[in-house]
Amino acid sequence: MSKRIDKSWTVFVSIENVEHDRCVDMFSRSDGSYGFEEFRxxxxxxxxxxxVQYYSGVSYASATDALDTAERCVSWLVQVLTERPDLRTRVGLG
Structure with a gap:
């Protein structure tokens, strides 16, 4: 687990790019909020x-809200989610 993901948070999906050198972790917090972070x-x-960023400092009301922002901020994420729509479903279950 990364330095920016608090140990009390639950990472429910980790999405890697096709080169396997970047990923986005989607997580939930004990207060019911959600977030994401990008790694290399x-x-x-x-x-x-x-x-590689400081996205984990922002809280979102839902996993979907966090994913929507992640797609706008992380350039490669849209392509991966288009090729692997099952990952989008896993985020919604978070």
Whole structure:
């Protein structure tokens, strides 16, 4: 789990790009809010996921609201969700 994902939060889906070097974690918090964070994985980081933005600081009322914002902010995410619509369904269940 990343440095920016609090251990009390529940990551319910992690969406990777086709190169498997970027991902977006969608998570819920104990207060009922939702959020997301984008990560990268590079050789110089020994293959560990490293946060690249500060999206996790924002709270959303629903998983759908968090996903809508993630799609606007993370350029590669729309293509992945188009190719894998099952991931969108998993976000809605979060």
């Amino acid at each position: 994985r590079d050789i110089e980081d020994a293959g560990q996921w490293t946060p």
